[in-house]
Every structure is written in C-alpha cells, then in structure tokens.
Amino acid sequence: MEAYKAKSIDEVIRLLSQFEGKGKVIAGGTDLIIDIRNKKVKPEALIDISSIDELKTIEDLGSFIRIGAAATFTDLVESSLLDENLYGLKKAAREVGSPQIRNRGTIGGNIANGSPAADSVPPLLCLDSTLILRSIKGEREISLRDYYEKGFKIGEDEIISAIQFKKPEGRQILSFAKLGLRKALAISRLSIATLLEIGGDNRIKTIRIASGSLGRHPLREYKVEEFLIGKDFNEEVINEAVLVLKEAMEERLKGRATLPYKQRAVERVFKDAIYGGLERLKVVEA
Amino acid sequence: MKLEVVGKNILRIDALSKVTGRALYPEDFYMEGMVYGKTLRSKVPHAYIKVDTSRAEKIDGVIKIFTHKDVPNNKHGVVFKDHEVFCSEKVRRIGDPIAFVVAKDRKTCELALENILVEYEEIEGVFDPIEAMKDDAPKVHGDSNIVYHFKIRKGDVEEGFKNSHVIVENTYKTHMVDHAFLQPEAGLSFIDEEGRITVIVATQYPHYDREEIASALKIAEDKVRLINANIGGAFGGREDISLQIHLALAAHELKMPVKVVYSREESFLAHSKRHPLIMKYKTGADKDGKLLALEAEIIGDTGAYASWATNVLRKSGVHATGPYFIPNVKVDSYAVYTNNPYAGAMRGFGATQVPIAHEQQMDMLAEKLGMDPITIRLKNMFKKGSVTATGQVLTESVPLQECLERVVEKMDFPVGEKEAY
Amino acid sequence: MKKISLNVNGKDHILEVEEDMRLIDLLREKLGLTGVKEGCSEGECGACTVIMDGEVVNSCLVMAFQAEGSSILTIEGLGDEENIHPIQQAFIDVGAVQCGYCTPGMILAAKALLDKNPNPTEEEIREAISGNLCRCTGYNKIVQAIDRAKEVLR
Numbered sequence: 001m002e003a004y005k006a007k008s009i010d011e012v013i014r015l016l017s018q019f020e021g022k023g024k025v026i027a028g029g030t031d032l033i034i035d036i037r038n039k040k041v042k043p044e045a046l047i048d049i050s051s052i053d054e055l056k057t058i059e060d061l062g063s064f065i066r067i068g069a070a071a072t073f074t075d076l077v078e079s080s081l082l083d084e085n086l087y088g089l090k091k092a093a094r095e096v097g098s099p100q101i102r103n104r105g106t107i108g109g110n111i112a113n114g115s116p117a118a119d120s121v122p123p124l125l126c127l128d129s130t131l132i133l134r135s136i137k138g139e140r141e142i143s144l145r146d147y148y149e150k151g152f153k154i155g156e157d158e159i160i161s162a163i164q165f166k167k168p169e170g171r172q173i174l175s176f177a178k179l180g181l182r183k184a185l186a187i188s189r190l191s192i193a194t195l196l197e198i199g200g201d202n203r204i205k206t207i208r209i210a211s212g213s214l215g216r217h218p219l220r221e222y223k224v225e226e227f228l229i230g231k232d233f234n235e236e237v238i239n240e241a242v243l244v245l246k247e248a249m250e251e252r253l254k255g256r257a258t259l260p261y262k263q264r265a266v267e268r269v270f271k272d273a274i275y276g277g278l279e280r281l282k283v284v285e286a
Numbered sequence: 287m288k289l290e291v292v293g294k295n296i297l298r299i300d301a302l303s304k305v306t307g308r309a310l311y312p313e314d315f316y317m318e319g320m321v322y323g324k325t326l327r328s329k330v331p332h333a334y335i336k337v338d339t340s341r342a343e344k345i346d347g348v349i350k351i352f353t354h355k356d357v358p359n360n361k362h363g364v365v366f367k368d369h370e371v372f373c374s375e376k377v378r379r380i381g382d383p384i385a386f387v388v389a390k391d392r393k394t395c396e397l398a399l400e401n402i403l404v405e406y407e408e409i410e411g412v413f414d415p416i417e418a419m420k421d422d423a424p425k426v427h428g429d430s431n432i433v434y435h436f437k438i439r440k441g442d443v444e445e446g447f448k449n450s451h452v453i454v455e456n457t458y459k460t461h462m463v464d465h466a467f468l469q470p471e472a473g474l475s476f477i478d479e480e481g482r483i484t485v486i487v488a489t490q491y492p493h494y495d496r497e498e499i500a501s502a503l504k505i506a507e508d509k510v511r512l513i514n515a516n517i518g519g520a521f522g523g524r525e526d527i528s529l530q531i532h533l534a535l536a537a538h539e540l541k542m543p544v545k546v547v548y549s550r551e552e553s554f555l556a557h558s559k560r561h562p563l564i565m566k567y568k569t570g571a572d573k574d575g576k577l578l579a580l581e582a583e584i585i586g587d588t589g590a591y592a593s594w595a596t597n598v599l600r601k602s603g604v605h606a607t608g609p610y611f612i613p614n615v616k617v618d619s620y621a622v623y624t625n626n627p628y629a630g631a632m633r634g635f636g637a638t639q640v641p642i643a644h645e646q647q648m649d650m651l652a653e654k655l656g657m658d659p660i661t662i663r664l665k666n667m668f669k670k671g672s673v674t675a676t677g678q679v680l681t682e683s684v685p686l687q688e689c690l691e692r693v694v695e696k697m698d699f700p701v702g703e704k705e706a707y
Numbered sequence: 708m709k710k711i712s713l714n715v716n717g718k719d720h721i722l723e724v725e726e727d728m729r730l731i732d733l734l735r736e737k738l739g740l741t742g743v744k745e746g747c748s749e750g751e752c753g754a755c756t757v758i759m760d761g762e763v764v765n766s767c768l769v770m771a772f773q774a775e776g777s778s779i780l781t782i783e784g785l786g787d788e789e790n791i792h793p794i795q796q797a798f799i800d801v802g803a804v805q806c807g808y809c810t811p812g813m814i815l816a817a818k819a820l821l822d823k824n825p826n827p828t829e830e831e832i833r834e835a836i837s838g839n840l841c842r843c844t845g846y847n848k849i850v851q852a853i854d855r856a857k858e859v860l861r
Contacts, residue, residue: 003709003726003772030768033729034749046726048773074762098838099816101750103762104769297799304807305795305814307742307782314741468746468754468808468842518744518808519842550747 002045009054009134012047012159017136019045021156026050027070028104030097031113050104055161058082063167066132069108069160073097073120076107084284086167088174088193088277089123095178096120108160111144114217121148121218122193123176125210127165134161148217172197172206173284175277177269188213190262192273198233209245209270214262215252223248238274242267300516309516312488313472317543320474321349323536324395324546325529326385326402327555328377331590331625332411332424335377335404337384342401347394349542351402352386352535358504362527364494364630366592368427371502371531377406378426379590379625381555386532388544411625415564415587418622426590426623433588434596436603438617440675446579446614450570452654458567458643462587463560465632469518470553471528474545475537483510483534488517490524498527499534510534522631523557526593558593558630561586561621563602565643571651575662577612580675584619584640586629593630595621601636607675608644609686610666615675658706660694711775715740716784724771731755731766733774734781742782742811746840753839756812757781763819763838782811785818794818794856803852805843812839817853825861829854 006012016023024043026032027050035041049055055070058079065081076082076093083090096102096110096119110118111131121144129144135158144163146152154160168174178191190213197206207228209221227244231237246263253259303309328335339351354360354374361367373382387398412418418431425431447453473487483503489495492512500507517524529546536544548556566583584602588595603619632638652662668674670684693699700706712721715738722737734740734757743766746754750765757766758780786792794817797803804810813836820827820835827835832853833846841849 001726003770005772005775026770026773028768029770029773030750030765033768033770036727037748046770046772048770050773051776097750098753099819099835100753100756100763100765100768100838103759104764295802298802298804300807301799301802301804302788302791304804304810305782305798306785306787306791307740307811308787309807310741311744311808313745316739466842468752468806468840469744470746517806518746519806521842547745550749 001043003048004045005048006052008052009159009161012049012052013134013136013157015045015047016157016159023047025112025159027106027109028072028101030101030105031109031115049159050106055108061164064164065167066162066164067107068162070106071108073102073105073107074099076120077102085173085281087280087284088126088176088195088273089120092119092123092176092178092191092193095176095180107163111147111163112154112160116215116217117188117191117213118218119178119188119191119212122191122210122212123174124163124165125218125220126174126193126195126208127168128208129163129165131160132162132164133158135159145220148219168195170197171281171285173277173281175273175280177272177276178212179265179269189258190214190266190269192266192269194273194277196274196277198278202233204228204231204233214249214266221245221248238271242270245270304516311469311472311518312474312486312515313469313545313547315474315486315515315545317474317476320543320545321388321390321540322392322395322546323386323388323532323544324392324399325383325532325552325556326387326399326404327552328373328380328382328384329404330377330406330408331380331413332426333377333406333408334375335373335384335406338403338405339385341403342387342398345389345394345398345401347390348398349388349390350536350540351398352388352532352539353384356539357502357531357535359502362498362502362531363591364526364593365596366433369527369591371535379627381627382590383532386536388536388540413624413626415585415620415622415624418624419585419620426625431623432620433592433623434599434621436600436617436619438603438606438615438675440616440677441579441614443579443581443614443616447568447570447581449572450578451573452651453568453570454647454650454654455568456643456647456650458563458565458646460563460565460639460642462562462627462629463632464554465519465521465523465557465560467519467521467523470548470550471524471556472545472547473529473533474543475533476543477537477541478511481509483538484513485511485530485533485537486513486515487530487533488515488520488524489530490517490520490522495527495530499531502531503534503538505538521633522635525631526558528556555627558632559589559627560632561588561595561598561629561636561639563639565640567643567647569644569647569651571655571662573655575652575655575657575665577610577666579614580607580612581616582606582618582643584617586619586621586636587624587626588621589624589626589628591628592621592623593628594635595629598629598631598636602640604674604676605637605640606644608641608648609668610644610648610663611668611672612666612675617675658701658703660690660699660701660706663690709772711772713774713776714778716779716781726772728771729767730757730759730764730769730771730774730779733771734766734779740781740783744808744811746808750838751840752809753812753816754809756815756839758815758819761819761822763816765838780815780818782814785814792818793859794821794853797852797856797859798849801848801852801855803845803848805841805845809839809841813841813849817856820853821857821860826857827853
C-alpha cells in the first residue's frame, strides 16, 4: 500500500485517477482504518485529505452554505454559521461519537461511508443538500436525496469536495433528536431530523422529516410530510403523524427483530425533534 | 489501638508512575532479540480437529509452531484440569486455542496463522444449559454435562408453602458478561540470568500461574518465575490461564524472548465470562409478610470449561435467600457445561446475579399483600444473631436495617402510605 | 517506507514509517512512548488518546503518515516525577487512579479541555472525558480530580 498526504484537491483527483479505483481517500480515518486492519478493504493507495484547507472551510455564500467535505464534526460544532435556524445540524454533529472522534471524523466521510446511522445525514436531507463531486473530468453535483434514495454513485475517481444547501428561511427551524444506548460513543439506534415552519395562522407551512436507522439508509419520510403539510399545528395532529410514521417504518422494517422496539421509541424521538426545534426557535427569536 | 491506615485516605504507591505514563504493563516490555507469538483459535464451537502446520512452517520468518504434541502435560485448570493448553482432538468452544505460532514479527505470525490448515469435523453442540442437563444431550467433556450440584435443605418447604398466605413463582435469567478490563492480555517470556523460565504477565494469581506452567512443562516450580507487571484491570477475568503457558513453553524451547499482545477481540475470546444464570424461584409468606418458605433452582451455564464454576454456583446457592431469614429453604444450584464461551470468576462470584431474583420476589410478595416494599424487607431482614439458610449464625455487625432506614429517610420514602405500594 | 517529520513532546523527529503504520505504533514502537495505551483499536476506549495540534485524537485511528507536520503531546511530555503537571498531581491526590490504564488518556483529555476552557462545569468535564472509558468505575474521582486541577491552574 502506498500513502500520500495530499496538499490540494487537484492532487487528490490526479491520484484517484492514477490509481483507477484502487486508491482510497482517507480523512478522519475513524471508520476506514478499522476496515483496513480487518482486511475489509485493501486499497493500493491511501490519499489523505485531512489537512487540505480548501476542503475544510464552512462558507456563507449568501443564501447558501457550503461545507467542505473534510470539515470535522468539531468544525461544525464550533461554526457560528450553524447556530440559530440550523442548530439541528450542529446538534447532530455534537452527538457524533466522542471528542476524539469528532476531532477527526468528517461530514464527507459520514456520507461516503453510507452508514444507515450517520448522524449528520438526516439534517442534511431536510435541507435538500447537494453533494459537489470533483474528478479530473471536472465538477458535478448530485442531490443527497438521489445519492441515498436512487442509489446515485460517487465515482471511483471522484471525491466529495463539499456539501451545499440553502439556508432555512423565515421561521423555518432545523431540529434533530437521536436515541443511542448511552450518552457518548453510541451509534444511533434511530434518529430524526425535522425542518418545521408554522405560519401565522398556526398551520404547518414547511415540513421536512428525515430519519436515520429506520431503513437501509437515511431517508426522507414523505408520507409523514404529506400528512402534516397545511394542517393546524397541535398535539393531536402530531400524535396522528406518529402513527403515519410507525406505519411507514413497519413497511420498511417488517421482520426485523428491532422493529417493535423502534416503533415504541420513535414517538419520543420524533416529538423531541419537533418540540425541541420549537423551543430552539424561541431562543433564536428572543 | 491506633490505626495507621484503616479509615484514612492514603495515596496509592503506584499513582505517580501511572499518571506519568511510566508504569509498565506487560506489553510495554521490549527485549533485545525479541520475537512474537500468536494463537490460532477455533472458529467453531464443537468439532473434532486435524491440524496441519506444514505449510505455515515453511514461511520465511516463522520460528516454530507449537501444538498439543509439544506440551509435556497438556492439561490445566484452576479447579478441574479440564482445559487443554492446545486442543488435541476436540474443540469445545469458539476461541479454543489450537496452536501457537512464534515468528520474527507480528505480520509473519498473522500470515502463518492463515496458512495453518485446520480440518474441522463438526459435531452437534449444546448451547442451552437446561438442554445440556438432559441425558441425551451432546457431551462437552466425559459422560455428563453437570459439573456441580449444590444443595441446601432447611426445615420443610412443603409445610412452609402450605402455611403461606401468598406465594410468588417466577423464573429469572441473567446474561453473560465480559469483564472488559481495559488492558488486553499481553506478556513477555524469556530465560533469566539464572536459567529460569520467566514470564512477565498481568495476572490475579502469579503463584497459581507458576504452578500451572511447571505442571504443563513437567519441570520444578523453582525453575519458573512469574513477574506480575502492572495490571490494567482484571475483575476476575485474569484468574485463569490465558497466554502464560504458551509463553513459557516457547521461551523454554526456543531460548529467546517471546512477546504476545492480544487484540481486544482475542481478549474477548480468551478469558472467562460471568456465569449466566437461570433462576427458578418460589417464595411464600404469611399474612403479615413474614417469609415462610423459599425453593430455588439455579442453573449456571459454565460454557466449555469449569473454571471457578463450583465456587460460583455454591455462592449463588448460599446467597439465594438474600439477606432474609426464612425458616424453610430448599436450594439446588447447578453448574453445567455447554459449548458457549467459558464462565468463571467475575466481581461478586455468583452473589451478583441472585438479587435480581430474590429482590423481585420480595417486591411481588409485598404487592400481593398490599404492603410496601420497605416494610416487608424490614420484617424479614438479617439482624445480629440471625441464622442463615446454611446455618451460619451472624455474630458480627449486621447493619442492614440501619442502612435501609437511612435510605428511607434520605429518599423521604412514604413507608406505609398508599403511594409506596 | 515513507519519511515523515513531526514534533513529539517538543522534540522534532524525522522518521521512516511503514505506510500501514498507525500513529500509536509510531509513538510506542519507534519512540518508546509506552504511556500511550492500546485498549480496543477502534476508537471506543480512548486509552490511546494523545493531543495532536491542540486537539485530542485516538492515536489508533490516525495513520502515522497523516501526522506529517503535526505536533503531538503524549503523557510523557506533560510532566514527569521532577516536574509534575497539576492535572497529574490532582489525579494522585484525589485518588483518581486505579488500574491506571485509562489514566494517560484521561489526563490528556482533561488537558485539552482545560486549555480551551479553564473553568468548565461538571457537565463539560464529563463531556470532555466521554471518549475515555474507565473500567474500574472511577469516574467520579476522575471528575473531581479535573475539577481540582482547574482550581490549581486558574
């Protein structure tokens, strides 16, 4: 195995092309190093991107925010751009692993590894995020939703260079809640992110819901969204939404031993996300 | 009498070396000319085996591969000699040691392990201790899987239940637990300046280890020296032999320093577990909540080897009543072989599991009697002078009542009130 | 083999490392810094914690070549018998050391915390050591020790 500590994106994509699919990008290494040692992956070359500054910046592009793929969870937690309405993404980042893992693990790695339990992904799905991919052939964009739901692939010669999304508008609030078996270092048993906006007439104006560990990959809960949109926001409606969510889960997780447990647990996690978001909104608007 | 240490906070003598990172654990020792060892372990729970090391022996850098043929006395074990240093004919659990490779470095050890051919002729295993107790169950060792049966007979339980106003019957199960001490097993062996086989290891029983090594190698105990390095936690999990004999054998044969460091995974495979128990309980009390009878059957799954099973299941039996006086008691506790990971010592040694059963029984008796859980305990608990189910008279301090009363006070627990039920 | 340069405990090193070598192997085997402990090899236990460019990392989850150009602090660089660091002293005084295997990682996690936040709350202390397991169940003493060290350092 060869090893390269790359200094620029250009160097990375040149190396990826040179190794024709046998090169593996390493950033935090918090999953990859374990896989290499267990001989699950046997790359010919490791290409380290953990110290490329242009891959680590979190940028405010006016109505959009762009997060470099090699930004660590600690970078996200410490970014002032993710306070206020985007706090759900920060909360998800803060609940990843441990301080040691957050200092190394990256948002790009969370996506590229395709874990169903990737904590940062449900909030990014709620934001309708776009993945920006680079290769020597150039740059292209795919939506995060298509990456998960339509199985769009990241090419072997491509690197995720950034994740981009539109900032929430008006009174939209992004929220996140997770159930782990303990406080730290817990892989999510299930997680829910919501983007919610309640209009002046108390009707639900915006609702996007994404879940983690309730399917083979993180996904949007369209049926629940359809149920909620335009409805008067009250406890009864939220309770009914929980039933819709349970039904959707059942279809996807039928036969799994964890289903009964998750069906009981999901109610609280979903409500934590919804009401936690509204609590946060009060703080943001105060 | 003036006490110098008891009742005082004193500084640990080893704390300074530990906070500065200078404290040496077995894997921290390095020697000139040191080579590495690694263990080949069974991948199946119950099988006859044939081992072919010839291909692995030809690998450049492999110094020697040890199997049962190289061990003068292949048997060991803390109570019963039911472990083999290396499995000779049969493996009895996943993780059973089959061979030990010594090579110039760790990577070569791994390569050699991959090249040892083990032919497994799998046989039916038994994984449920209740199944294992049946006559027609597959046998792990010899002709019975029942390693141990401990009995308590006090008074007449039939009579006790007949006179009981309420009876509660339940079965409780606890699971296997690993100690997960933070420092995986490691060791270094060499021949010291006086010609003694020396093993640096982290162990709870250096004297037992020395005895077991001497016995396995058929040499005098004074030719074996154990150095106990710093121990990164143990909790009962370092009471059995893991790598001690492998290391001693290698240094003895090869006359060179040999080092072994287990991974976390191998550590899980190598050492004992807490016994999972199945506890069938029947408890009776009179109208006032006075306990009259207890009958318990406790079955401990000791896995493929006995280790401390006799002592652990005896302790479970002795503690089966909990800290309560009961006039009529019948307890049967068993330790049973299965093809599961082997169980041995772990913090509490069998006394840890039974409270799940006896305390839940108390709560349920209280509920049936419309009594609160504190009152029923206060009526029955051991006091100075109480006689336990095994006939022990508690002559020293028994401050249980005082303890419970303080808890009640601190919790502001509404004893006797409706909300306490 | 790959040549890398890095600074460990204030000293510059240029070393030849294997491509598949991890930072923990470099520190233990090449530099003899055995205060770096290996407990799980997958980032769960934190025994191998070191401070890399000011932040705690699991040295079992960093490849040696990735550490090129970085500054590493291990327990050996924090303080020794003659020049003990207040966090180390607090661990001794409070009785926060039992088997000692988690101790170097715990102390470095505390160091990284107090460098950034000299006056942490108990919750912040617990959060800072949440990636470090102690199996002797000594967390309360460890939290107390860090709390005491904070007072001494202020």
